[in-house]
Amino acid sequence: MEGLRDRLSRPRDTVARWIALTTMAAMLASLALNGVVSVFGGVWARPPLMETGLMEKAAAITRIIDSVPPAQRAAIAAAASDQDFSSQWLPHYEDAHLPAIEDPTFRTGSALLRRLLSRPDASIEAYEPADWPSGAASSRYALMIELSDRSWVMYSVPTRSWGLGELPRNLIIIALILSSTMVVALIATRHLAGPLERFAQGARRFGTDFRAPPIPVIGPQEIRQAILAFNAMQAQIQHFLHDRTQMLAAISHDLRAPLTRMRLRGEFIEDAEQQSRLFRDVDEMQAMVNSALDFFRDDARLEEATAFDLAQLLQTVVDDFKDAGAEVTFHGPNRLVYMGRPIGIKRALVNLVENAVKYGREPEVYLEAHAEHVLIQVKDRGPGIDSELHEKVFTPFFRVEGSRNRTTGGVGLGLSAARATVLEHGGTLSLHNRRQGGLEARVVLPLG
Template sequence: MKALPDWRTRLRRAHDTVAGWIALTTLLAMLTSLALNGAFSLLAGVWARPPILETGLMEKVATIGRIINAAPASQRANIADAAADKTFNVRWLLRHDDAHLPAINEPGFSDGQALLRELLEMPQASIEAYDPDDWGSQYVERPYVLMLQLADGSWLQFSVPTRKWGLDPFKRNLVVLILALISTLIVVLIATRHLATPLERFAEGARRFGKDFRAPPIAVVGPHEIRQAILAFNAMQAQIQHFLNDRTQMLAAISHDLRAPLTRMRLRGEFVEDAEQQSRLFRDVDEMQSMVNSALDFFRDDSRLEPATDFDLAELLLTVIDDFKDAGVDVAYTGIGRLVYNGRPVGIKRAVVNLIDNAVKYGLEVSVELDTLPDWVEICVKDRGPGIAPELQEQVFAPFYRIEGSRNKHTGGVGLGLSAARATVLEHGGTLTLGNQPGGGLEVIVALPLN
């Protein structure tokens, strides 16, 4: 008895997998194609009926012909009238001329003569066929007519009202093929949508987590393989969030422990009598304090925990530029006046400030450009400074790396601005690249995805 529940469990698991859905899609596509083909054959109407040889009329003609051929001459007319129905008319005629048929050269019925003679069991029977094209314009009615000569020389006339009798085999097969393709496409779209929706949610959740470390877990839905991937991602997300929280607490403790001895060093420096030595000591303490604060701000970077939101990127750039102008630094802006972007505005603002600040310190004629591409938005910060040698353009992103040897406050920061800016851009799924302009100066391009 245990075997039955085991098989049910296995069948349920197989049905809820990607492979199971592919097999089910193939089966449903085939069944749907057959169903549409049957509906087409039954309900499409007169225009789609098969050729006359495939309708069963030939068998009916042969049956009526054998009955009338065996009946006495006095009863044949009545039997013919009784055999007529909505499909076709039947008349018994003593002479061929009584049918008043059009004069044509070959009234034969090459496609069905052999079949009809075999069904009649009359190998030598005379059979003639006329279609609407054989009748002249003087005839009001131009039906299909089949003439069959009986054993005594009399004739049976079978006539079908004029109509377009069916599609030719090529057109009918083409319709069936189109229906099969349509049915397969419909089933495939439904099945792929069932598979694609969990994957889209998975991808959207991964992108959301890249922009917001506090994003909620992804809903566990979809086939078995996709659910396993989502569970693994949610577990990884929880571990990263736990690591970030632990790191924030650790850095807060380090910040407190490092500031305390620096404060004591400054207090002791107040008792140094040599003014020159005291000045040097205070300068070293201030530089160490600046380096410690910058390093802690870089590693802690609370903006990385900022939730993603929609904001006007163009307005944010203009606000940063206005702040620099208020400080007496002229920064030009070109680009669109409004662009709604989803991201962390504080982090992006800090990155842009770092880039503009570097351009102001090391160059002239600083400008900011904002441009949009089909799937990306580009922020370009340019200056007319010395630029950066190509072989150093990647090294400058390393933390604490600076091209010049000094690290005091008169020549810039501690070498963390570009590192922090690139980290923010990468967390948004974008890129930050450097390049020298043809006329001199550095060009920093920030490319952020719009989706």
């Protein structure tokens, strides 16, 4: 009883059940459609020479011809003929000039004709156009029925108009079965694919917008369980981000206070050199604290995703550097609409262009639109970075010796923040040395 209750309590709307039901429904639909076609399409589904009424017509004419004197038979046969059906009385079998074939017996219709003629011993033969020699002008469908006095009546038609051949019939049945199966499969897949598409859209939306609403719990049991787990994870991440923001705000306040006190106490140091060193250390610590807090807090990550002109945003970044005295060139289209967080992307691009301006020469920005992604390249003609450090430079607080120092500024968080923003958009950020010297920062952002 417990096992039966467990089976009854299991959810019925599952992927496994839908697959099984789809298979059964497709098979039943195919069988039902085949049966309907066989019943209502009987004219073309029957064997040759078995159209409804054709055998009865031949039997009636044969009985009439057999009941009259031989002198009248030819006239009656001619009178029974029309444009599509020819009947002819022949005193002798040889007068028909029929081809010689191995078995001329009309197997499918002989029994019916003998019963209609009331002559169980009547000889009946049938011929098809394929029985005549190739290219013969006299090729036709012919039906030979023997009369009681051993004469014959021949019925013939030039073409078969009472149904389709075996191959066309089979092809039509196969096409109808495939069509019914496809209809059933499409209905089932739409029921399954709809929740999966909404699940995927919700996951992508949360990847670009941490404040995205939960995904509606709709679909088969397995998909609903996955959506519930994702919504729970989304809620935990949102709660974590909120707590982290509050914590970092408190840390920011607590760290600035002792740094301010250290600077005030430094004012009482009489040794000017020691005082200058202390102030430099305090300023560096203040810059590191501010940069770290900005990186970890990064309110732009909570920015809502929206459609914006990526080409115009890049042009604005380039113009800002030009206003500051840096000769940066832009190559790309005048307009390119992209769906994402414009503030976060702008910060990432500013960091990349700033590195190219600060540590290289001839900075250039390229924008290219492809079918499935957008490519952004920030190039310079500087000293570049050793290939073994291309990944390490994205580590927080890592600085390449010789290119960054306390004088030029920077605490090693610019590239880390830029890659984090690109990854949150589902893209990639990588560095590549140029052949003739210099560095290329390559950003790939997916479309759709």
